[in-house]
Amino acid sequence: MLQTKQLTKRYEDGQLALDSLNLEIKSGEIYFLLGANGAGKTTTINLFLDFIKPTLGSVLINGIDATKEPLEAKKHVSFLSENVMLYGNFSARQNLDFFAKLGGKTNLTKADYYDLLRKVGLQDVAFEKKLKTFSKGMRQKVGLAIALAKDADNMLLDEPTSGLDPQAAAELVTLLKEQRKAGKAILMCTHDIFRAKELADKVGIMKQGCMVKQLTRKEFLEEDLERLYMEYIGQTQIESR
Ligand SMILES: Nc1ncnc2c1ncn2[C@@H]1O[C@H](COP(=O)(O)OP(=O)(O)O)[C@@H](O)[C@H]1O
Ligand SMILES: [Mg+2]
Known part of the structure; x- marks a missing residue:
């Protein structure tokens, strides 16, 4: 299980990157954190990994506080970064x-x-x-x-489809479905709404560090997720088609 409670991050330069975020991702669930560049997605992942410390609130992996017991917490999570650092x-x-x-x-x-x-x-x-x-x-x-x-029981994925061609992205979707079936709790940070429609059990739309809307699969399938996303992140409305 992945959880954040009132998780807040203000960077040293005063930038409020995350404002009181509450998340809960259970075993067997894929959660899509959607948001434009700068919304606070990577900040959230970096807090789970103790790369940075929260200003307020807490972040938990299988109930273990990732700030207070980072080594223990990190045993239970795997991570795919946007820019994979390899040798x-x-x-x-x-x-x-x-x-x-x-x-x-x-x-x-x-x-x-x-x-x-x-x-x-x-x-x-x-x-x-x-x-x-x-x-x-x-x-x-x-x-x-x-x-x-x-x-590990939990997976953190930051923009995992960004460098992938369509076939590789489709393969990733299949793999993540398997991981979900195996009981993993998966947090996927992306602006890839199409994958969200395919795969997400829940989506959260973030804007400037705030969670502006959370939707279950049932809720976002009843509506047009793309339109909702645009509406909530406050960009120009899509023309009705
Ligand atoms: N190390 C940092 N110092 C100061 N501000 C930062 C730092 N990292 C990110 N930010 C700012 O925090 C906000 C959220 O960034 P980030 O979490 O990277 O967003 P996302 O991953 O959704 O694109 C942005 O305004 C970004 O400029
Ligand atoms: Mg990012």
Whole structure:
């Protein structure tokens, strides 16, 4: 379970990036946090990972306070960042091996790594190639394999479809459905409304650090999510079609 309670972040320069955010994502749920650039999505993820400290409020992973007990909390979460940081001189398999071990998985074999890389849709010929030759989409796939290898109860995904081609994005959707079935709690930060329609159990629309609207799947399927999104983030209304 992923939770935030009155979570607030004011950066040192005075910027209020997050204002009293309350979230609860249970096992077997995919939550889409939608919002324009600067809405506070990455800030929320960085607070879960204790990369930054909250100004007020709390952030919990499986009930463990991620600010007070970050090492314990982080055992229960895997993370895919928007810009996956990997070692350019290591192959895909070597990066996976390195980060899996860092995440506490010491029993995986070469065959397990190949299975994981195949599962995320990386081509076999790329498994032993150096990362510095990879496209953004290929890096993203290795990052996803690292997240899957950890097999934590909770997943944090920051703009995971941003570098992916349509086929890879569709594969990601299939993978996330499997993860949901396996009981993971998944927080996905994105402005990808189309994936939200496909996949989300709940969506939250954020604007300038505030949650302006939360909708269950049933609620957003009854309405036009794209129109609602535009309305709530206060951009120009879409022409009626
Ligand atoms: N380290 C930082 N210092 C000061 N302001 C920041 C910092 N990181 C992000 N911000 C500001 O906080 C707000 C939210 O940013 P962010 O969480 O990155 O939004 P999103 O991921 O939704 O695009 C933005 O106004 C951004 O400029
Ligand atoms: Mg961001």
